[in-house]
Amino acid sequence: MIASRRTLLTSLAALPLVAAPRFGWARASDAEAEAALDAAFADGPPALAAGVVGREGLIWSGVRGVRRAGHEAKATLEDRWHLGSNTKAMTAAVFGRLVEQGRARWDMPLAEALPGLTIDPAWAETTPEDLMRHRAGLLDAGLLDQAWLIAAHADQRPLPEQRAEFAAEALGSPPAGPVGQFAYANGNYIVLGAVLEALTGQAWEQVMADELYGPLGLASAGFGPPQGEAPWG
Numbered sequence: 001m002i003a004s005r006r007t008l009l010t011s012l013a014a015l016p017l018v019a020a021p022r023f024g025w026a027r028a029s030d031a032e033a034e035a036a037l038d039a040a041f042a043d044g045p046p047a048l049a050a051g052v053v054g055r056e057g058l059i060w061s062g063v064r065g066v067r068r069a070g071h072e073a074k075a076t077l078e079d080r081w082h083l084g085s086n087t088k089a090m091t092a093a094v095f096g097r098l099v100e101q102g103r104a105r106w107d108m109p110l111a112e113a114l115p116g117l118t119i120d121p122a123w124a125e126t127t128p129e130d131l132m133r134h135r136a137g138l139l140d141a142g143l144l145d146q147a148w149l150i151a152a153h154a155d156q157r158p159l160p161e162q163r164a165e166f167a168a169e170a171l172g173s174p175p176a177g178p179v180g181q182f183a184y185a186n187g188n189y190i191v192l193g194a195v196l197e198a199l200t201g202q203a204w205e206q207v208m209a210d211e212l213y214g215p216l217g218l219a220s221a222g223f224g225p226p227q228g229e230a231p232w233g
Contacts, residue, residue, distance in 0.1 A: 030060050037062045047075035047231050068232035079230040080220070088189050090212055091204075092132045094196060097211045104128070104199055110171065113195045117167060122174035128195050131188040137175025140185045160197045163204065167194040 033052060041048045047065030051058055067073045098104035104113070106129045111119050113128060123136075130136040143166070155162055170187055177183040193204040200207050205223050213221045226232075 033060050034062055037064060041065060049075065049077065049079075049081060066231075067229045071229075071232075073229060075231050080222075080226045081231065082225045085186075088132075090208065091189055091192055091196070094207055094211045095128055095132070095192065098196070098199060110191075110195070114167060114171070114198050116198065117164070117171060119171045120174050123171050126175075126179075128192055131192045131195075134182050134184050134188055135180055136188060137177040137179035137183070138170055138185050138187050138191065139175075139177040139183060140187050142176065143170055143187050144185075158203070159205070160194075160203050163190055163194040163197065167191045 033050070037048065037050050040050075041064040045065065046069040047063070047067060049061070049063040051061040053059065061077055063075050063077050063079075065075050067075050067079065095104060099106060107127050110123055110126050110128070110131075111117075126136050131138070152162065166187070167190070170191055177185075196204050196207050202210075208223075212218070
């Protein structure tokens with residue numbers, strides 16, 4: 001699936017652009033976008049959707065495949081899709097909202113942001129912004145392995161409690177990675193989610209709804225994989 005996404009993004013990015021009165025800039029033809037989607041879908045995912053967005057909205061969109069592997073129901077442009085790492089930018093935007101409201105600072109130490117946790121002294125100068133930029137020295141290795149994922153899916157405790165526990169484990173030892181250097185890690189944003197919860201006293205999901213979904217009018221946005229078969233989560 002990752003290979004398909006890279007193929008699609010590379011193909012769409014390479015499409016030539018021409019001036020268009022309505023959208024400012026548009027692709028040379030829908031046929032080329034359709035061909036790029038076909039090429040990416042040929043890599044074998046059950047379903048794949050893509051779109052091209054201009055200044056004034058959606059210019060082109062397409063979808064291929066079935067809602068669930070081994071089934072016949074076709075994926076459609078009306079289906080809801082699970083967006084994974086896009087949530088990182090959303091979470092960072094929510095933290096920015098708290099900064100604007102005077103409820104947080106970009107340079108606040110994690111010890112201040114997470115007063116209920118015992119944090120290793122090596123994290124003393126680390127800030128939420130370091131987490132957002134993947135420069136805190138936090139690595140997924142040893143934290144987000146397959147065993148953790150299986151246990152997390154079965155864990156019935158409230159999600160804020162699980163996030164606080166993850167933050168405590170991640171920050172209870174010195175950074176495993178190079179501090180100040182970029183090292184992509186999903187764990188950065190789990191800890192940032194715990195920071196948002198500590199600052200607001202609300203679950204990350206509620207903060208996202210109040211500070212992002214609501215102001216932007218995203219009435220259909222939700223959390224986790226799609227429910228049902230549109231497409232299968």
